[in-house]
Structure formats: C-alpha cells, structure tokens
Amino acid sequence: xxxxxxxxxxxxSLAIPAVAHLRRRFPKLxxxxxxxxxxxxxxxxxxxxxxxxxxxGAEASIYELDxxxxxxxxxxxxxxxxxxxxxxxxxxxxxxxxxxxxxLATAGGLTEDGYEKTFxxxxxxxVALVMRLIGSFQPTGGRITFLTAxxxxxxxxxxxxxxxxxxxxxxxxxxxxxxxxxxxxxxxRYANSKLASLAHMYALNRRLEKVPAPEVYLLYTA
Amino acid sequence: xxxxxxxxxxHITIVxxxxxxxxxxxxxRTNTPGTLVNLQRFVLRPLGPVLRFLNxxxxxxxxxxxxxxxxxxxxxHPGERxxxxxxxxxESSPDSLDKNIQERIWSKSAEWARITKDNTALRDI
Numbered sequence: 001x002x003x004x005x006x007x008x009x010x011x012x013s014l015a016i017p018a019v020a021h022l023r024r025r026f027p028k029l030x031x032x033x034x035x036x037x038x039x040x041x042x043x044x045x046x047x048x049x050x051x052x053x054x055x056x057g058a059e060a061s062i063y064e065l066d067x068x069x070x071x072x073x074x075x076x077x078x079x080x081x082x083x084x085x086x087x088x089x090x091x092x093x094x095x096x097x098x099x100x101x102x103x104l105a106t107a108g109g110l111t112e113d114g115y116e117k118t119f120x121x122x123x124x125x126x127v128a129l130v131m132r133l134i135g136s137f138q139p140t141g142g143r144i145t146f147l148t149a150x151x152x153x154x155x156x157x158x159x160x161x162x163x164x165x166x167x168x169x170x171x172x173x174x175x176x177x178x179x180x181x182x183x184x185x186x187x188x189r190y191a192n193s194k195l196a197s198l199a200h201m202y203a204l205n206r207r208l209e210k211v212p213a214p215e216v217y218l219l220y221t222a
Numbered sequence: 223x224x225x226x227x228x229x230x231x232x233h234i235t236i237v238x239x240x241x242x243x244x245x246x247x248x249x250x251r252t253n254t255p256g257t258l259v260n261l262q263r264f265v266l267r268p269l270g271p272v273l274r275f276l277n278x279x280x281x282x283x284x285x286x287x288x289x290x291x292x293x294x295x296x297x298x299h300p301g302e303r304x305x306x307x308x309x310x311x312x313e314s315s316p317d318s319l320d321k322n323i324q325e326r327i328w329s330k331s332a333e334w335a336r337i338t339k340d341n342t343a344l345r346d347i
C-alpha cells in the first residue's frame with residue numbers, strides 16, 4: 001500500500017501508538033505528522049520523534065500546524081499540494097483528523113479567526129484541511145477519518161451537563177456561549193463540534209458518491 | 223471542452239470512528255478540572271481492567287490506535303463510509319442523521335473554513 005498519510009495532532013496519546021502501528025504494518029506509507037508545537041522542548045513531540053526513530057518505516061515529516069489559525073491550515077494545504085506536484089510527497093492515501101481540543105477548566109475564547117476555539121479546532125479547521133486536499137488523492141482514491149465520540153449524542157456521556165444541539169442560528173456555534181459553568185459549557189462546545197463534524201461527513205459522502213466514476217467519462221471521449 | 227470533475231473523488235470514503243473510552247487519554251488531564259485529573263489518576267488508570275467488565279468500550283489508547291490506523295488507511299472496510307465504533311459499523315445520533323441539519327452545516331462550514339469553488343476540487347460546495 002503506498003501514498004501519503006496525514007495525521008493531525010500526531011503527538012497525542014492515541015496518535016503516538018497509531019504512528020508506531022502504521023510504521024510497522026504499512027512501512028511504505030509516507031507520513032506527514034502535524035503537531036501544534038514542533039520544538040525540541042515539547043515533550044509530546046519528543047515522544048513522537050522517538051517512535052519514528054525506534055520503529056522503522058517510510059519517511060515521516062513532522063510539520064508544525066496550529067489548527068486555531070485558518071491561515072496556518074490553508075498554508076499547510078498549499079504546502080502539501082505543492083509537495084505532491086513536485087514529487088516530494090506521493091499523492092494522498094489518507095487523512096486522519098485526530099487533533100482534538102476542549103476546555104473544561106477555564107472561560108471559553110475565540111481564535112484569531114474570530115471563532116470559538118473548540119469548534120474551530122475540532123470542526124472548522126478539519127473542513128478547511130479536507131476540502132483543500134480532497135483533490136490530492138491517489139488515482140485509486142483513499143480515506144478520510146474523523147475521530148468522534150458518544151458525546152455527540154445527548155445523554156450518552158456522563159460528563160454532559162448541557163446536551164449538544166445544532167441551533168437554528170448557526171452563528172451561535174462559533175460564539176462563546178455565555179455562562180460560568182466552564183466544565184458544562186466546555187463539554188457542550190466539544191460535543192457540538194463532534195455533532196457538526198458528523199453532519200458534515202454525511203453531506204460530504206453524499207456528494208462524493210455522486211461524482212461520476214471514471215468509466216462514465218470514457219463514453220464522452222468516444 | 224467541458225471541465226470535468228476529478229473522478230477520483232468518488233473513490234474517497236469519509237468515515238468517523240469512536241475510538242472508545244480511553245482511560246489513559248491525555249485529553250482527560252489537559253484543560254480539565256482537578257476532579258477529572260484525579261479521576262484518571264486514581265480510578266480510570268489503576269482500575270482499567272475492572273472497569274472494562276462494566277463498559278466494553280473502555281480501552282487503552284494503544285488498543286484503539288491499531289483500529290484507527292487499519293480503518294484510517296482503508297485496510298479495514300475498504301470502500302465503506304459512515305460511522306464506526308472503532309472497527310464495527312455503527313449508528314450516530316438522530317440529529318447527525320438529519321438531512322436538513324447536514325445540509326445547513328455543510329453550507330455554513332464552507333463559509334467558516336473559507337472554502338470556495340476556487341480552492342477545492344469538489345464542485346458541489
């Protein structure tokens with residue numbers, strides 16, 4: 001199996017063993033591993049570097065990407081597109097949107113793009129990444145994976161105080177909902193971001209399924 | 223000459239997977255109140271094996287990681303789309319399956335993410 005695999009939040013506690021498994025099982029897959037902080041001093045990125053060093057596999061690049069900045073995400077997409085064009089990276093085999101953010105401890109805030117941070121990192125940034133790169137896959141296609149949670153379903157997570165829901169006014173999703181219950185509201189923002197991500201997935205799948213398969217185009221060239 | 227859409231697109235499958243209740247996740251001690259940090263340290267991690275009898279979705283990150291990769295690279299369930307509980311096809315909430323909600327989120331998300339006809343290969347945005 002060949003191609004490039006992009007994994008965001010690659011120094012996370014799920015991603016690090018995932019990278020190890022990927023290198024062992026699919027040693028031909030090139031990886032681009034994004035982390036918020038690629039400095040030597042970041043202990044989690046150091047752990048990621050260790051896994052890459054200890055488990056033999058294809059070339060792995062660590063790329064510093066802050067999903068809280070849409071400019072950063074678009075710049076990363078530009079980088080990948082250019083890298084595929086000039087042969088630095090093979091075309092994409094998969095994107096694993098693993099990066100995660102929540103804030104159950106302190107008051108919510110906005111990113112530099114003006115969106116509530118949880119919702120941007122867990123959803124909006126993924127939309128930007130996926131939609132920019134959807135044309136960069138192997139001719140045989142590929143897979144895009146979102147990490148999700150029971151939390152998107154009202155009542156299914158014991159940490160829930162306020163259930164997730166998509167409001168009529170969608171702008172509310174990107175604002176910091178008022179209130180002092182940081183844990184309850186923070187969890188709701190997280191749950192909403194997962195719910196939005198799922199809704200988006202179904203809409204995207206629906207559209208991808210409608211794109212005519214290569215066989216159809218042959219008729220037009222006859 | 224008609225500008226045809228990239229047919230490869232129909233072979234890209236989007237999936238979402240629940241990795242499970244990861245008792246050892248770093249998420250439980252990042253931006254969380256002290257109670258959650260302590261819950262992880264004193265209950266979830268030491269009692270992991272016992273808790274699994276009560277909650278089959280409870281697993282370690284390392285255990286979930288393999289499934290995420292197998293699904294993520296398309297080795298597991300090739301060609302399939304949609305919602306998974308790690309590697310098992312599953313169902314997501316009624317709201318997530320509501321086509322109206324899906325379409326509203328779809329349109330608004332392109333706007334939020336600054337996706338236009340000019341920067342994505344998918345025509346129907």
